[in-house]
Amino acid sequence: MPFPLYLLALAVFVMGTSEFMLAGLIPAAAADLDVTIGVAGLLTSAFAVGMVVGAPLMAAFARRWPPRLTLLGCLLAFAGCHAIGALTPDFSVLLVTRVLSAVATAGFLAVALSTATALVAPERKGRALSVLLAGTTIATVAGVPAGALIGGALGWRATFWAIALLCIPAALGVILGIPNERRAHGDGTPTLRAELGVLASPRLILAMTLGAMINAATFAVLTFLAPVVTETAGLPEVWVPVVLVMFGGGSFLGVTIAGRLSDRRPGLVLAVGGPLLLVGWVVLASTAACPVPLIVMVFVQGMLSFGVGSTLITRVLYAAADAPSMGGSYATAALNIGAAAGPVLGAIALAGWRVPTAPIWVAGMLVTTALVIIGATRFARRRHGAPATR
Incomplete structure (x- = not known):
């Protein structure tokens, strides 16, 4: 892999730390700002909403800018938002x-993926x-x-x-590490309208939907993992x-393995990891009161979640191959819709069921729905004799 990829992964590590860090800071932030844990958890959703909106917006706005300029500008805006926060x-x-820093992160990640x-x-x-996502998984291992x-020692701020x-x-x-060449008009890159038109592709819509659902399951659990550890266990x-x-270590292993299989197999x-992911959420929810099974299953679910999700x-x-400038933003949007x-x-499940393990059951429901969609899609393709897609 080219060395500049690893430099991009360093920046993704910093941004991933910011995106995930609230999983361990929500109780302290909620107490300091005088809001409930459920409301404080919406800081994670606010970040993700900014990512969803910011990814296509920034990619479209800066598609002719030099990559280095775009990436650097996003990093500086990101740093400023954290100082204010x-x-x-x-x-x-x-x-x-959180929303504004997410827009900056989205712009960075969309350009970085492209x-x-x-x-x-x-x-x-x-x-x-997988190299870029390794920056995110290392963030959960070390940064978060x-x-x-x-x-805990100096305060969440x-x-x-x-x-x-x-x-x-x-x-x-x-x-x-990143080149600064400006993309020239007439260089063979499709027009913005043509790249946006790729969004009508059923194959792309399906991939984005499934990716969003698996990531939603992951974040439903990760955001509220701290109460499971302290209250349930x-x-x-x-x-x-x-x-x-443990979750981050599993995530790194999962994305590394998937990176070697997702291009060819x-x-x-999906056939092996998907069902195992569903079973894992059920086992985690059922054994969360026991510390040892909890820790083991958190590692396993980190591996399966990021393995299936990154695939x-x-x-x-691949489905957005005809949108070279915007494809990265579509992938970023799918990740962050989830x-x-x-x-x-x-948060809704916590408010309704009033047990810390409620988000884990939500994750199981989301994965179940994704598996049903995958199964129905494959059945429909076989019934109509459609060729298998990569």
């Missing part, structure tokens, strides 16, 4: 900064995606638990300052970062 005493202001796939051969999109530890400071080496990596708060490390990953997002990139919906559904 660290200073504000108002929940509504923090909510707005840049990454342009740096590799067309049949290696899955490997390129570190953020939780910093938040200190974690926001740490994120802002980490943008400095990430920006240097972009400056030193009865572990001290210091165990929250440990459990997040996506059907195998589906790779399918988005990331926005998951915490909302988890």
